[in-house]
Amino acid sequence: MADQPTAGRSKAIRRLKWAMRAFGQLTWGMGTGLLALITFVLGIAVAISSLVGVGILLIRPWLVLLRAVADLERSRLTNQGYEVISPYEQLPQRLRDCLEVVRTDQTTQRDLMWLPVHATWGLIASFFGFQAGINVLREISFPLWWHLLPADEATTLNGLIRVNDWSGAAFSVALGVVWLAVFLFLNPAIVQATAAPGLRLLTAHPDVDLTARIAQLTTTRAAALDAHAVELRRIERALHDGAQNRLVGVAMLTGAAQEALRRDSDSAEAMMEQAHAAAEQALAELRSVVRGILPPILEDRGLAGALNALASSCAVECSVDVDVPVRCPASVESTAYFAAAEALTNISKHSGAYRATLTVRRSQGSLLVVVDDDGRGGAKMDAGSGLAGISRRVAAHDGRTEIQSPVGGPTRIEVELPCGL
Amino acid sequence: MRVVIAEDDALLREGLALILRSEGMEVVAAVEDGELFLTAVEEHHPDVAVLDVRMPPTHTDEGIRAAVAARRSIPDLPVLVLSAYVEQAFATDLLGAGARGIGYMLKERVGRVSAFVSALSRVVDGGTVIDPEVVSQLFARQQGADRLKTLTPRERDVLAVMAEGLGNSAIAERLCVTGNAVHKHIRSIFDKLDLPPDHESDRRVAAVLRYLEGT
Numbered sequence A: 001m002a003d004q005p006t007a008g009r010s011k012a013i014r015r016l017k018w019a020m021r022a023f024g025q026l027t028w029g030m031g032t033g034l035l036a037l038i039t040f041v042l043g044i045a046v047a048i049s050s051l052v053g054v055g056i057l058l059i060r061p062w063l064v065l066l067r068a069v070a071d072l073e074r075s076r077l078t079n080q081g082y083e084v085i086s087p088y089e090q091l092p093q094r095l096r097d098c099l100e101v102v103r104t105d106q107t108t109q110r111d112l113m114w115l116p117v118h119a120t121w122g123l124i125a126s127f128f129g130f131q132a133g134i135n136v137l138r139e140i141s142f143p144l145w146w147h148l149l150p151a152d153e154a155t156t157l158n159g160l161i162r163v164n165d166w167s168g169a170a171f172s173v174a175l176g177v178v179w180l181a182v183f184l185f186l187n188p189a190i191v192q193a194t195a196a197p198g199l200r201l202l203t204a205h206p207d208v209d210l211t212a213r214i215a216q217l218t219t220t221r222a223a224a225l226d227a228h229a230v231e232l233r234r235i236e237r238a239l240h241d242g243a244q245n246r247l248v249g250v251a252m253l254t255g256a257a258q259e260a261l262r263r264d265s266d267s268a269e270a271m272m273e274q275a276h277a278a279a280e281q282a283l284a285e286l287r288s289v290v291r292g293i294l295p296p297i298l299e300d301r302g303l304a305g306a307l308n309a310l311a312s313s314c315a316v317e318c319s320v321d322v323d324v325p326v327r328c329p330a331s332v333e334s335t336a337y338f339a340a341a342e343a344l345t346n347i348s349k350h351s352g353a354y355r356a357t358l359t360v361r362r363s364q365g366s367l368l369v370v371v372d373d374d375g376r377g378g379a380k381m382d383a384g385s386g387l388a389g390i391s392r393r394v395a396a397h398d399g400r401t402e403i404q405s406p407v408g409g410p411t412r413i414e415v416e417l418p419c420g421l
Numbered sequence B: 001m002r003v004v005i006a007e008d009d010a011l012l013r014e015g016l017a018l019i020l021r022s023e024g025m026e027v028v029a030a031v032e033d034g035e036l037f038l039t040a041v042e043e044h045h046p047d048v049a050v051l052d053v054r055m056p057p058t059h060t061d062e063g064i065r066a067a068v069a070a071r072r073s074i075p076d077l078p079v080l081v082l083s084a085y086v087e088q089a090f091a092t093d094l095l096g097a098g099a100r101g102i103g104y105m106l107k108e109r110v111g112r113v114s115a116f117v118s119a120l121s122r123v124v125d126g127g128t129v130i131d132p133e134v135v136s137q138l139f140a141r142q143q144g145a146d147r148l149k150t151l152t153p154r155e156r157d158v159l160a161v162m163a164e165g166l167g168n169s170a171i172a173e174r175l176c177v178t179g180n181a182v183h184k185h186i187r188s189i190f191d192k193l194d195l196p197p198d199h200e201s202d203r204r205v206a207a208v209l210r211y212l213e214g215t
Helices: A003-051 A053-079 A095-104 A106-140 A144-149 A166-201 A211-263 A264-294 A296-312 A330-351 A385-397 B010-022 B033-043 B062-073 B088-096 B105-109 B114-125 B132-141 B152-162 B167-177 B179-192 B200-213
Strands: A319-325 A355-363 A364-372 A400-405 A413-416 B003-008 B026-031 B050-051 B079-083 B102-108 B126-130
Touching: A003 A053, A003 A106, A003 A166, A053 A095, A053 A106, A053 A166, A053 A385, A095 A106, A106 A144, A144 A166, A166 B126, A211 A264, A211 A385, A211 B010, A211 B114, A264 B010, A296 A330, A296 A355, A330 A355, A330 A364, A330 A385, A330 A413, A355 B033, A385 A400, A385 B179, B003 B010, B003 B033, B010 B026, B010 B050, B010 B105, B026 B033, B033 B050, B033 B062, B050 B062, B050 B114, B062 B079, B062 B088, B079 B088, B079 B105, B079 B114, B088 B102, B088 B132, B102 B105, B102 B114, B105 B114, B105 B167, B114 B126, B126 B132, B126 B152, B126 B200, B132 B152, B152 B167, B152 B179, B152 B200, B179 B200
Parallel strands: A319 A355, B003 B026, B003 B050, B050 B079, B079 B102, B102 B126
Antiparallel strands: A355 A364, A364 A413, A400 A413
């Protein structure tokens, strides 16, 4: 008997929590709805200006925006427990290919269908639910403050009804109770209703399947494992042929020197000298292996400091411009560092350049490294070359490497590495 | 004693030649890969060959293959293989075509010059010398070896030292036991590994082989 009211209370608390969650969802939905509306209007502007030509240039940036907005809605849906995976493949760089994406890519077309629905229905319904929550507080508390307002300015029901006396205030409280009912019982349904278009259109089309995306991820994963294996082999080889052999040399020479000491000390001294040199070489090899795994300077001074140090030791005059407000994952930073190092090595060895510039930016969850020089060009990604190694390492991060190097120059090497949001 | 050396690292090659020369041996050729090694062996017919496992071009098991090939063309050529790390599978490959006059040791053992030289002479005399590291690897892995598992820890010690090619008295000295005790252990090892009474030294080699194959 005693726990019946408790059960009732816990039910009420559950209902209230549910309503609060729905309110949060609707606030979020209002945000994505507003963004969808802006994107939609911009889209129309881009479409119209494309007819006269200029707008074509804006198609790719607009698609990037569309995807960002759709992804926000996807994370809202995922937050509701539906898990909607972003099904995109990378946008092509060239304009014509972007047009092709708009025309043929099923995912993009579904995004385009979703956009006006969410910009209208989604926005309006979410806003209704949002203001229901606000009005509960406003109108129930109305009798407490309405008389503080100047006469004729106190209104209720979103300014539709003017309140001049206490009966009006009582009416407002009654309205507040209705809003409370909406807040508690209708809002969860509105959440469902505003999610529906997204659930239908933002998920991967059954034909698109995620096969292509999975295949791509599998490939890059294989590339990651491959790059990993190559890296391990490189380290093993460096340790085995370098430091380990030098140390065996030390053991051998000191042993021989011991033997020699028994006969004549002169040759023993020469051997000790050799052993000493071998020990120093072993240390130098170990340092270079360690540096090759994760450059200590990267740990100490971050990407900007490490790249500045790299540039200042470059034979060609090199200006560095790094604008990366937050640090990226260590593996991304070290790949960026090695890519820059390889590019600068190539410049000082082969390009004949006078000047080089190294630019690093972070945008939309990826790190962009651009190395330019004014040399003679003709750089290629031949198998076995340092650039090919870099490209493999970058591909392992699901990134891309681009080399523009016409014969006669100039050369631009671009590396883009996704580094999470 | 005439020796052919194959080692791709110049410092180690020179060091090895230096040590062998200072021990009064004649280094007739010191080469840097497996193919040059085979040519040198055919040409010089040395008393013993010392070679590295990892050599150009692939830096994997060139030394093992060169050693096996050399013994195919010159049967019973004593060969001592040195390696920066030991791998039981390599030892098994090496001993597959007969264990007489075969050694397989860690490179750094060369620094203990007198032990190295005596191991080398055991190989020249037709003995089998297996690095204790291979032996400990075998037990660390605890593989197969039902019959090996029946050996007592002491018998394993004796077998391990036997793998280094040492005789009864040397084993006794190393393990600080009497010659009689060693004799008893060895008898027991032969029994447990089911090696028929045959020529004594062949049985020792067979025991070591059993051991390496882990059967």
